[in-house]
Amino acid sequence: MKRTHLIGRFLSTGRRRRGAALATAVAVAAMAAPALGAGTAAARPVKRDALHGTVTIGASVSLSGDFSATGKTTEQGYQAFQTWANQHGGILGHKVVFKFLSDGSSPTQVTTDYQKLITVTHVNFLVGPYSTLLTKPASVVANRYHMALLEGIGGGPSVFEAGLHNVFDVSASAIYQGISFAKWVAKVYKPQPVAYAAITTPFNEPIVTGIKKYLDSKGFTTAVFKVYPLETADFSPIASAIAATHAKIVAIGSQPPDGEGLIKDFVSSGYNPTALFEVSGPDQGTGFVKAVGKQNTTGVMWPNTWYPGANEGAVNAEMEKILEKEIHVKSVSLLSANMAEAFSAAQVLREAVDHVKTLTNAKLMAYLHSAKAKFTSVQGPVCFKPTGQNACARPFVFQWQHGKQLQVLPATAPGSSKVMNPKPKWGKSRY
Amino acid sequence: MLVLQGIVDGILAGALYALMGAGLTLVFGVMEVINFAQGIIVVLGAYFTYTFASHLGVDPFVTLLLTIPIMFTLGYAVYMLLLRPIKRDRVIMSLLVMYATAVVIEGVLDLIFGGTLVEVNASYGTGSVHLGALDFPNVYLLAFGLSAVLLAALFWILYHTKFGRSLRATTQNLTAAKLVGINVDHVSALTLGIGVGLGAAGGMLFGMTTPFNAASSYDLISRLLVIVILGGFGSVWGAGVAAILMLVIEDVVAVVWSPVWGQTVFYLVLALVLMFRPQGLFGRRIARAQ
Numbered sequence: 194m195k196r197t198h199l200i201g202r203f204l205s206t207g208r209r210r211r212g213a214a215l216a217t218a219v220a221v222a223a224m225a226a227p228a229l230g231a232g233t234a235a236a237r238p239v240k241r242d243a244l245h246g247t248v249t250i251g252a253s254v255s256l257s258g259d260f261s262a263t264g265k266t267t268e269q270g271y272q273a274f275q276t277w278a279n280q281h282g283g284i285l286g287h288k289v290v291f292k293f294l295s296d297g298s299s300p301t302q303v304t305t306d307y308q309k310l311i312t313v314t315h316v317n318f319l320v321g322p323y324s325t326l327l328t329k330p331a332s333v334v335a336n337r338y339h340m341a342l343l344e345g346i347g348g349g350p351s352v353f354e355a356g357l358h359n360v361f362d363v364s365a366s367a368i369y370q371g372i373s374f375a376k377w378v379a380k381v382y383k384p385q386p387v388a389y390a391a392i393t394t395p396f397n398e399p400i401v402t403g404i405k406k407y408l409d410s411k412g413f414t415t416a417v418f419k420v421y422p423l424e425t426a427d428f429s430p431i432a433s434a435i436a437a438t439h440a441k442i443v444a445i446g447s448q449p450p451d452g453e454g455l456i457k458d459f460v461s462s463g464y465n466p467t468a469l470f471e472v473s474g475p476d477q478g479t480g481f482v483k484a485v486g487k488q489n490t491t492g493v494m495w496p497n498t499w500y501p502g503a504n505e506g507a508v509n510a511e512m513e514k515i516l517e518k519e520i521h522v523k524s525v526s527l528l529s530a531n532m533a534e535a536f537s538a539a540q541v542l543r544e545a546v547d548h549v550k551t552l553t554n555a556k557l558m559a560y561l562h563s564a565k566a567k568f569t570s571v572q573g574p575v576c577f578k579p580t581g582q583n584a585c586a587r588p589f590v591f592q593w594q595h596g597k598q599l600q601v602l603p604a605t606a607p608g609s610s611k612v613m614n615p616k617p618k619w620g621k622s623r624y
Numbered sequence: 625m626l627v628l629q630g631i632v633d634g635i636l637a638g639a640l641y642a643l644m645g646a647g648l649t650l651v652f653g654v655m656e657v658i659n660f661a662q663g664i665i666v667v668l669g670a671y672f673t674y675t676f677a678s679h680l681g682v683d684p685f686v687t688l689l690l691t692i693p694i695m696f697t698l699g700y701a702v703y704m705l706l707l708r709p710i711k712r713d714r715v716i717m718s719l720l721v722m723y724a725t726a727v728v729i730e731g732v733l734d735l736i737f738g739g740t741l742v743e744v745n746a747s748y749g750t751g752s753v754h755l756g757a758l759d760f761p762n763v764y765l766l767a768f769g770l771s772a773v774l775l776a777a778l779f780w781i782l783y784h785t786k787f788g789r790s791l792r793a794t795t796q797n798l799t800a801a802k803l804v805g806i807n808v809d810h811v812s813a814l815t816l817g818i819g820v821g822l823g824a825a826g827g828m829l830f831g832m833t834t835p836f837n838a839a840s841s842y843d844l845i846s847r848l849l850v851i852v853i854l855g856g857f858g859s860v861w862g863a864g865v866a867a868i869l870m871l872v873i874e875d876v877v878a879v880v881w882s883p884v885w886g887q888t889v890f891y892l893v894l895a896l897v898l899m900f901r902p903q904g905l906f907g908r909r910i911a912r913a914q
Contacts, residue, residue, distance in 0.1 A: 257838070257839050258839050259843075261739040261837055261838070261839040262739040262741050262837055263739075265739035265740070266739075298839075393884065419882065421883035422883065422887065424843050424887075426840075426844070426847065427637050427834075429633040429636075429761070429764070430634075430874070430875040430876075430886070431883055433630065433633055433875075433879055434879045437626055437879075450834065453741060454834055457835070458761070460751075461751065461759075461762065462752050462759045463752060463754075463759075477740075483741070483742050483743065484741050484743045620750065
């Protein structure tokens with residue numbers, strides 16, 4: 194019987210050894226592609242003197258793996274900045290071009306990516322990846338080549354404990370992110386048991402630990418504190434352990450998808466805390482609504498420095514329009530905060546470079562460390578401590594209320610709405 | 625009581641993993657192909673359900689009438705087009721082919737759906753049955769029920785149909801099966817079709833219980849492979865027992881101690897089992913006897 198299949202023909206003729214090698218190579222290449230970060234842009238050598246009027250900014254983004262959902266929104270934030278910057282004269286009058294590589298959510302790959310962006314692609318500037326886990330190795334590589342790394346989504350303590358002077362976080366760092374919520378709880382609730390859970394990442398866990406430390410000092414006790422690994426897929430035992438405590442106040446150091454998964458399990462078991470705080474998940478806009486169902490969003494709180502429709506001036510409105518147009522989100526209120534965090538990092542970079550009027554990273558870093566370096570991003574004010582943390586950040590807490598994301602804390606801050614307390618029972622919110 | 629709740633959670637979730645793992649172990653039993661794409665196949669099934677349920681307004685369970693035939697055809701086609709032509713180094717080559725297939729499917733899903741996490745929602749999926757202090761979430765009860773029905777159907781096919789006899793004969797001895805006139809290629813293609821079809825059903829349930837995107841397949845395949853190794857490659861029954869054992873151990877340790885230790889304790893149990901039974905709980909010899 195005549196063989197017509199290509200692979201079969203290769204394997205059954207005198208060329209089969211070569212064919213087998215070829216097929217293996219193809220398959221291995223297919224396997225290796227994501228691991229090698231053959232991501233959104235081919236990394237080709239571009240010499241600085243051949244820029245032809247463009248300023249290149251390099252970033253590694255997680256388009257696959259554990260952070261693929263948030264990695265995509267990070268990339269979209271940078272893309273929105275590219276569009277916005279080029280509509281407003283670029284950087285130093287040059288067109289802005291982003292060079293993306295995909296890291297598969299791997300700290301090893303992110304190291305390779307930034308190495309490649311610096312030494313092969315020869316980008317002018319660097320901005321950060323998604324998460325503290327990836328920002329830390331990225332900052333080490335950037336530091337080795339004396340390049341600044343501006344980032345908005347890597348604010349865990351470990352990034353700043355490394356003692357590097359090239360990393361600049363434009364968002365509120367992890368240790369500040371839960372404090373507004375903790376202060377509010379201490380003010381509104383009598384001391385009582387609080388249920389905590391946190392994923393073991395260097396950003397999420399410190400936020401919940403910070404809340405716990407503050408509430409402990411105010412006489413609150415710990416009903417349960419479950420720490421779970423990144424690869425956890427079944428959230429029901431964690432939800433069961435929390436539900437069994439009947440705690441009214443729950444603080445979870447989550448990230449997608451566990452933030453959504455735990456809420457689903459709470460809904461199923463009929464466990465209704467009156468105050469529910471999640472570090473990430475609720476900030477994912479339309480993704481959060483799709484995952485938990487719109488009727489279960491109301492009352493859920495999370496920390497951040499930005500929310501859709503934030504009164505942060507014309508740039509914020511323009512960014513939202515670009516994002517709405519480019520990623521076709523039905524409503525601005527469903528945009529993800531990661532987009533604004535990424536946009537902010539590039540926005541501060543542009544402001545700083547336009548100020549120092551040079552593409553030299555050393556001068557850029559010197560300026561960013563100086564006391565006179567103060568910026569206004571779509572997330573609000575930015576200025577840097579010697580460690581690189583944003584000393585001017587406003588640690589807001591937001592809450593879903595009837596399909597909208599509202600700034601609710603600090604209660605006295607301009608633009609804050611009233612906290613919905615207690616959180617309505619699952620499925621009972623008006624939308 | 626927390627321990628009991630952990631056991632309940634583990635059994636209910638374990639049944640779901642048993643369904644997802646059944647296709648993987650069945651395919652290995654017949655073809656000695658490690659279907660590395662099973663994780664992404666489950667996610668593909670979840671996306672089919674999500675698409676049909678959200679855009680056509682069809683009940684998630686009704687979508688199975690569409691997704692199982694579609695996925696069965698996909699499995700049949702993958703065997704005929706990609707696996708059948710492999711004549712040498714079958715185990716290694718098929719592993720690479722299925723990995724490449726997984727990467728392609730993941731890429732297509734990423735292009736279509738992006739990285740946003742989605743979930744299959746049904747009105748009856750929320751809420752739970754309360755028995756004393758124990759909660760039995762509706763969605764997991766439904767998942768358990770469907771898993772039980774589909775696995776029972778699979779056993780009926782294996783032991784009460786001509787195709788089942790052919791399949792078991794192929795599992796026991798490929799060459800002898802050919803000699804007695806069994807169309808091994810056809811049986812293998814049907815088996816991969818069934819395996820992928822079971823993945824579709826598992827995907828629907830996975831989508832109802834867990835927010836997912838294409839990247840969810842990596843955690844899934846690692847767990848499914850561990851389940852199949854513990855149960856014994858090729859044993860459907862073993863996969864079921866191993867899945868429930870794995871989830872019960874993890875969940876009980878998670879509720880009474882820490883989720884961080886849940887997986888560690890399970891892997892410790894796995895290592896101990898493999899020290900004394902390298903072929904897994906219901907390894908090849910028993911699988912051959914099924």
